[in-house]
Amino acid sequence: MASSDDLKKQAALAALEHVRPGMRLGIGTGSTAEHFVRGLGERVRGGLDIIGVPTSERTAALARAEGITLTTLDETPHLDLTVDGADELDHALRLIKGGGGALLREKIVAAASDRMIVIADGTKLVDTLGAFPLPIEVNHFGLGATVLAIAAAATRLGLPPKLARRQGADGKPFVTDGGHAIIDASFGLIQEPEALSLALAAIPGVVEHGLFIGLATAAVIARPEGLLWLSA
Numbered sequence: 001m002a003s004s005d006d007l008k009k010q011a012a013l014a015a016l017e018h019v020r021p022g023m024r025l026g027i028g029t030g031s032t033a034e035h036f037v038r039g040l041g042e043r044v045r046g047g048l049d050i051i052g053v054p055t056s057e058r059t060a061a062l063a064r065a066e067g068i069t070l071t072t073l074d075e076t077p078h079l080d081l082t083v084d085g086a087d088e089l090d091h092a093l094r095l096i097k098g099g100g101g102a103l104l105r106e107k108i109v110a111a112a113s114d115r116m117i118v119i120a121d122g123t124k125l126v127d128t129l130g131a132f133p134l135p136i137e138v139n140h141f142g143l144g145a146t147v148l149a150i151a152a153a154a155t156r157l158g159l160p161p162k163l164a165r166r167q168g169a170d171g172k173p174f175v176t177d178g179g180h181a182i183i184d185a186s187f188g189l190i191q192e193p194e195a196l197s198l199a200l201a202a203i204p205g206v207v208e209h210g211l212f213i214g215l216a217t218a219a220v221i222a223r224p225e226g227l228l229w230l231s232a
């Protein structure tokens with residue numbers, strides 16, 4: 001039986017089939033995206049000519065080691081395709097992202113792309129988002145007030161919030177590539193992600209949140225019984 005990591009790799013390699021010579025790519029973050037980067041590196045070493053914008057320092061380091069030419073959104077502000085993982089996705093291709101802490105760059109890169117293909121194993125596909133705590137990237141300034149504002153906004157939407165500041169593997173507060181903190185917000189099932197997205201985005205100390213709505217154009221989900229493609 002295929003392991004979860006085998007399935008992640010299958011999804012990543014299926015998305016790789018959509019990469020064409022000359023493409024400007026957004027390159028995602030996480031264990032599934034790492035399979036994509038390794039596969040892409042192999043194709044690049046075989047002569048495929050693409051450039052990529054990485055969504056994290058971690059992805060940038062791996063992509064460089066794979067020999068992939070990297071650029072920035074300043075040099076290359078419009079991308080053809082982003083391929084990235086997700087922590088959860090529903091059948092309407094709404095996502096929760098940011099489990100790896102890269103949600104800000106991931107959202108900027110996805111928004112700069114014509115298309116976004118989500119790569120995931122079957123455990124990530126849900127009927128309703130919210131079993132995975134929603135990562136919210138917040139500025140350090142005013143952190144306490146921002147946390148209160150997040151709780152108030154969620155309560156107004158009938159979502160009882162449980163908020164926790166993310167800790168790194170070293171036991172210290174996690175800091176994103178952008179120098180911010182992450183609040184992991186357990187709201188229970190999120191029946192109206194659009195309303196929550198708007199409410200969180202309106203809070204001044206919130207830099208970005210992990211609800212990706214209207215960004216993914218397709219998803220390839222690898223399940224033991226085979227690949228499932230979803231499209232917007």
Ligand SMILES: O=C(CO)[C@H](O)[C@H](O)COP(=O)(O)O
Binds near residue numbers: 031085087097102103
């Ligand atoms: O959003 C992300 C990083 O910020 C990742 O795409 C998400 O956490 C999925 O990771 P993995 O592929 O390791 O399950």
